[in-house]
Amino acid sequence: MPERYDVAIAGAGPAGAQCARDLAARDYDVVVLETEAEAEFPRQSNKSTAGTFPSMMSAFGIPDDVVMSYTDNVVLESPNDYYETYQPGAVLEFAEFKRFLVADGRDNGAEYRFDARVSRPVLDDDDVIEGVRYNGDEELYADVVVDATGPAAPIASALDVVDLERENQAIGIEYELEGVELDHPEYGDLRRSMMLRLDHDIAPGGYSWVFATGEDSAKVGLCYIQNDRHEEAGESGQTIDGYLEGWLESDPRFADAERLDGKIHRGSAHIQRPGRMHTDGFIAIGDTVPTIDPLWGEGIHKGMKSARAAAMTIDRCLTDADQPTDAESLALYDQLWHEDVAPRMNSRLLLTELLYLAPNERYDRLMQDLRRTDDDTLAAVNQGDKRAIAKVIHLDDLPLLGKYLRKRMASS
Ligand SMILES: Cc1cc2nc3c(=O)[nH]c(=O)nc-3n(C[C@H](O)[C@H](O)[C@H](O)COP(=O)(O)OP(=O)(O)OC[C@H]3O[C@@H](n4cnc5c(N)ncnc54)[C@H](O)[C@@H]3O)c2cc1C
Known part of the structure; x- marks a missing residue:
């Protein structure tokens, strides 16, 4: 007999793992398929600076254990000036945060399969999704399938639900450093701050950042979309790693800074208008949609909100005596997304x-x-x-x- 679940989720990122937490707490049979091995999880997917705000921490019950540092201010820097505003925040240890979401979902009853790379949807005779294919020829079936694989989006792309455009892809890289002069006299005080810097000499067509993780330690990175400004202001042939190295060499705050071994994070997300987000028996959440906040790249909270909107939608459909999971019934998700996840x-x-x-x-x-x-x-x-x-x-x-x-x- 083929294995059957109420919900199958591809991807154990913040969005997929949160969706599993919510659905398992409502006693649904939910399975999460994650491509990485559990022993090293997360490895390649340990990509995020993970700066977030108390609204996310309290809405999703995130414990202090996964917080590296609390911050008081957000600082915006331009080439010759800066602006500081009071805005308490938290910089998470992203890997521990991801592991917490998995452990908590399991405590609620969610099943996790690591080393399970989802490749495509399994379709019925009417071309409606009824399950997923993973690791070559393995299959499982579910009433609703959720794609939460971030920009990989194997199921959403195969179903033509999303079209992630290359020209709207933002790429990012960051190092964790110690020995950073966070209170340098020529700049704002960054000791308890998340700082974002707008400066095309450093990040052409994007921005760079310093998020304090201690008195002299920080996550330091940059990202950009390869847009017109990037072409105009960028150096031909320069790589994103090269831009980050260039900033570390030229900014006096990093004169004595050292990189922490193995603490390099990189990834991408799409900044574009969301199109369709669901179809019969299927919902896309998190960066698969794309959900990330276009201005400041805040993707964790948005992704988790989209996960909750998907869980609410699925719960409503499966509570109905007829348990409809057709596109019309799942359309509630798109409505919640536009109202609550990413309005305007x-x-x-x-x-x-x-x-x-x-x-x-x-x-x-x-x-x-x-x-x-x-x-x-x-x-x-x-x-x-x-x-x-x-x-x-x-x-x-x-x-x-x-x-x-x-x-x-x-x-x-
Ligand atoms: C450098 C950088 C810095 C960032 N900083 C911040 C920040 O400070 N604050 C913030 O809020 N956001 C930040 N973001 C964005 C944030 O990390 C993302 O928006 C968020 O991780 C998206 O979550 P997700 O669950 O949608 O997808 P992902 O985090 O991409 O998770 C997808 C999961 O699916 C798995 N997967 C992929 N393909 C498959 C497959 N075929 N089968 C099974 N599993 C698969 C992956 O291994 C991964 O575990 C940053 C991103 C980058 C790249």
């Missing part, structure tokens, strides 16, 4: 494109603008509030806006 996605994407297309001088002025506005403006801008966005956009930004709109029209 279009304005946030517009702001993201403008931000990363803007020249370095504009970043210095952005810091002044932010200082002039009240404390809530940055939070409102971050939520895609059009009035708040208008406060930090100037008349001379219009050519940039025109350039963006032309680009959008050309690609639509």
Whole structure:
């Protein structure tokens, strides 16, 4: 007899493991298939800086044990200025966080299979998904299949549910360092901060960061989309590793810094408009959608929210006497996604494109603008509030806006 579950989830990242936690807590038979081996988990998928905020920690019951450091402020840096705002946060040890989610899901009754690489959907005679194929020719069946494999998206792509575009792929890399001068006299005090730096000389077409993990230790990295600004400001042939090395060599805060052995994290995510997220018997969550916050790359909380929205949707369908799992019944997921997971996605994407297309001088002025506005403006801008966005956009930004709109029209 083929193995059958209520729900099969591909991928044990924050999204997949959280979805399993929620569904197992409601007593569903749920199995998670994860490609990596359990003994080393997570290895390649240990990719994240894992800066997050108390709203995520409390909403999902995340224990202190997986926190490397708590921070008080968010600092934004431009080439010649900075802006600091009070915003408590937590930098997680991403690997321990992932292992906690797995252990907690298991305690709730979820089954995990490691060393299980999902390759494609198993379809019935009507081409509706009824299970997954993994590790060559192994199969299992489920009422609902969830793709939570991040940008790999083997099932979502095969079902044509998502189309992750290469030109919208952001790539990132980070090192963990010690011996960092976090309170350097020429810069803001980063000792209890998450700092994001807008500077095309360091991260052309993207941004870089320093997240404090101790008095003189930090996660230091950068990311960018290979967009127009990256082409204009970047050095031909330079690699992302090369850009990070270049920053470490040129910034005095890293003069005595040393890399911690083996502590290098890298990965990618797509910054683009979400299209369809479900079909008959199937839902895509987390970075598979893509869910990551376009402005600051916050993907953990968003991914976990999308996991919860999927679990709520599945719970509702399977509670119904007829247990419908067709596309129409699962459409509740898309609705919850747009309402609760990533509202105002279009304005946030517009702001993201403008931000990363803007020249370095504009970043210095952005810091002044932010200082002039009240404390809530940055939070409102971050939520895609059009009035708040208008406060930090100037008349001379219009050519940039025109350039963006032309680009959008050309690609639509
Ligand atoms: C350098 C970097 C820094 C970041 N910093 C932050 C940050 O500070 N804060 C924040 O909130 N977000 C950050 N992010 C983003 C965040 O890490 C992601 O958004 C988040 O991990 C997405 O979770 P996910 O579960 O959707 O996917 P993933 O984390 O990608 O997990 C996917 C899982 O699926 C598994 N898998 C892949 N393919 C298969 C397959 N075929 N079969 C079975 N299993 C498979 C993988 O091994 C992995 O365990 C960062 C990302 C990068 C790359």
